[in-house]
Amino acid sequence: MLVYHLPGTFQTRETDLDALWEAGATGLEERAGTLRVYFDGRVPLPPSVSDGEWHEEADQDWQAEFRRTLRPVRAGRITIVAPWQQEEVEPGQLPLVIEPGMAFGTGHHATTRLAVEALSALGLDTRGPRGTGARVLDVGTGSGVLALAAALLGARFAFGVDIDPVTVPIARENAGINGVPASQVRFEEGTLGLDALTFPEEGVDAYDVVVANLYAELHDLLAGEYAAHLVPGGDLILTGILTGKLELVREALAREGFDDVRETVDGEWALVTARL
Ligand code: SAM
Structure with missing residues (x-):
């Protein structure tokens, strides 16, 4: 996965966003003062965004990320869990298994x-x-x-x-x-x-x-x-x-x-x- 790291935020880089999409960006994300701009391949970029850097990053498995971040929900005597979280239910709690997203x-x-x-x-x-x-x-x-x-x-x-x-x-x-x-x-x-x-x-x-x-x-x-x-x-x-x-x-x-x-x-x- 190819990501162009550009210093700034959506706000400070507002005037560059159109140019990035026109250059072929497939996605934009802001993280800790850096704009992460996703591309399918390396493309020429306009001079106004030349202060960024290209990074080759490991592909993210969004499904795995979703499964990792989803937490069991404790509500009274019940703990609601996804099917793969059943071992995370504390003793004394009643597990209720719900497949998320359906x-x-x-x-x-x-x-x-x-x-x-x-x-x-x-x-x-x-x-x-x-x-x-x-x-x-x-x-x-x-x-x-x-x-x-x-x-x-x-x-x-x-x-x-x-x-x-x-x-x-x-x-x-x-x-x-x-x-x-x-x-x-x-x-x-x-x-x-x-x-x-x-x-x-x-x-x-x-x-x-x-x-x-x-x-x-x-x-x-x-x-x-x-x-x-x-x-x-x-x-x-x-x-x-x-x-x-x-x-x-x-x-x-x-x-x-x-x-x-x-x-x-x-x-x-x-x-x-x-x-x-
Ligand atoms: N009971 C679940 C919960 O607490 O998480 C789901 C609640 S969800 C906010 C609301 C549900 O009510 C939806 O599945 C919707 O289809 C259903 N619903 C909406 N209007 C309804 C109605 N007039 N009669 C019966 N069900 C209705």
């Missing part, structure tokens, strides 16, 4: 981590009928991460639905990777509310916990549906909420009769828990 929900987004922490704090194994484990509904399941976390935490039954049909086989595959049986977790294309596809809820009509990592406006629209699918005293966990939109969610929860509303903020993201 559907939203690798644990690396703050909202997913906040939701797994909130599930972890609920004592799912002793909730539900006769204390035999909670029934959990995960709306917008993506990779299935939250439903699977609930199952690993002892939920008796976790049901993940998503409007995006692409996610369903991915979530099912993640269930298989984690050894969670079909009797404990189920994934289907579906949703709640006005634009509901068929919402398949055979056998279970109310849940002990509803969790949804969506966005504030949708939580506002779905708040009545969340209430309709919860048992009295059931727990609601909502995230995907930008802190600037918290008020919308607060008002929706008050309107639908939720109480014990609590908020956790991580940077620009918020998670809200409430009880019916």
Whole structure:
């Protein structure tokens, strides 16, 4: 790989950038006061950039770099790991294996981590009928991460639905990777509310916990549906909420009769828990 190292930054070299692209650059990167300009071969460069140097560098394996930099995510009693990181889970933590990059929900987004922490704090194994484990509904399941976390935490039954049909086989595959049986977790294309596809809820009509990592406006629209699918005293966990939109969610929860509303903020993201 041929890289031309040019002293400066995108800002100080702004007037040279067009000339570099015209000369055949295939990529530009700024690192520690040096512009790294990638070329397929050595080409004549204009005099304005003659203060740089050519370097022959080893090709970078971006896939390997990605795998190396990806870290396990610890959230409550769960540690979310990629398949090749299973040995990095500390004793006492429950490993949840998710293949990164297939559907939203690798644990690396703050909202997913906040939701797994909130599930972890609920004592799912002793909730539900006769204390035999909670029934959990995960709306917008993506990779299935939250439903699977609930199952690993002892939920008796976790049901993940998503409007995006692409996610369903991915979530099912993640269930298989984690050894969670079909009797404990189920994934289907579906949703709640006005634009509901068929919402398949055979056998279970109310849940002990509803969790949804969506966005504030949708939580506002779905708040009545969340209430309709919860048992009295059931727990609601909502995230995907930008802190600037918290008020919308607060008002929706008050309107639908939720109480014990609590908020956790991580940077620009918020998670809200409430009880019916
Ligand atoms: N639950 C995963 C997590 O916490 O990482 C994924 C959350 S991702 C931010 C939101 C998911 O919700 C996407 O997979 C998207 O397809 C799905 N979604 C968006 N609108 C939805 C709706 N109205 N009903 C059900 N799923 C929806």
